[in-house]
Amino acid sequence: REQLHGALRVQAVALMHGNKVRLGEVLQEQELLDREQVAEILQLQAKKDDEVSLPGYEILAKLGQGGMGAVYRARQVSMDRLVAVKVLSPKLVKDKSFVQRFLTEARNSAKLNHPNVIRGIDVVQHGQHFFYVMEYVDGESLRSILEAGPLPEDKAIDVTLQIAGALQHAEERRLVHRDIKPDNILVNEEDVAKLCDLGLSKHAENRAALTDAGTVIGTPDYMSPEQARGEKNLDIRTDLYSLGITLYHMLTGTVPFRAKNPIEVLRMHLQNEPASPREHVSDVSDEVCAIVSRLLEKKANDRYASAAELVKVLKDLKAGRDRARILAQAQEAAAARRPRTG
Secondary structure, three states, X not given: OHHHHHHHHHHHHHHHOOOOOOHHHHHHHOOOOOHHHHHHHHHHHHHHHOOOOEOOEEEEEEEEEOOOEEEEEEEEOOOOEEEEEXXXXXXXXXXXXXXXXXXXXXXHHHHOOOOOEOOEEEEEEEOOEEEEEEEOOOEEEHHHHHOOOOOOHHHHHHHHHHHHXXXXXHHHOOEEOOOOOHHHXXXXXXXXXXXXXXOOOEEOOOOOOOOOOOOOOOOHHHOOHHHHOOOOOOOHHHHHHHHHHHHHHHHHOOOOOOOOOHHHHHHHHHHOOOOOXXXXXXXXXXXXXXXXXXXXXXXXXHOOOXXXXXXXXXXXXXXXXXXXHHHHHHHHHHHHHOOOOO
16 A cells, blocks of 8 residues: 555656656556556456446547546437546545646636637536546547658648637636647547647636646646746746647657756756757748747747737738748847847
8 A cells, every 4th residue: 555655646746747657657667566467457447447427428438548537438418419528537536636627627618619629518526536528529639640750831830820729719818728738639530620638727817826836837848938947927928839849849740859857858948949840851941940939939028929929920821921021020039039249
């Protein structure tokens, strides 16, 4: 019991820093179980998972398992429609911070009504379980799509434009997502991108957040410098930085900063300048390189001032308008960063 609780603490700390680590992996690293024993336990858990039930819903299939729980495809009986049901992991139910994050995701989703945001339907406590019912998307995560390699530039810009539109909608309601990354973007068969996982979101003016100042929240590979510093009062520009990292990943097949541990990645976000996407993929256009550069400015004031501004730039780019202005703004920003001499 003592060893298991210790492993659960390690997993919880990793989760709070944005790293989804399976409990079985922790137990294997600590040499408490071998691979065969973990596989046997997972088989038993799968049988128990199949027994999950929620009145009014028919559970059809398990879609995935994450650090906070499992997601199922289900049928809402009263409406005869497919939905996705997220179930908070039973081992986290006793932890108020995880329950609060789970409820925050559901409530923040309810505040948004946009074609590029996963729509929240209901949040239910049944017995010892917490259920979050949401729109079902027949597609796959952007993370899964990128496993096959980078996207064509026009496709990457299209996904970025859709998510920027979702962020504009959130910004108008003073919500900051704080965890924009490919894992939290689903793309359906019609190439419609939808933003999900609003569990870290908060109102921009609300100081009573899930975490205090000085605590790092988000996913290191996609985290803004101000998040890396643990700043508390974040605004939409932190999401624009993370969206810029996501665009970089779509264009190149990799993130700009890679290291052996999360702390080093955070240091690179704070101090290192990213290589141009063109160093990975030679045919990325000047205009798109300029947009990426602007999104990945270290200082929030040097990025696009709002999601609406980014949406306009991307629409102009797709329509072939104002390309010269996009390049000129990037050159001005680069000039402003250079130290003055003489």
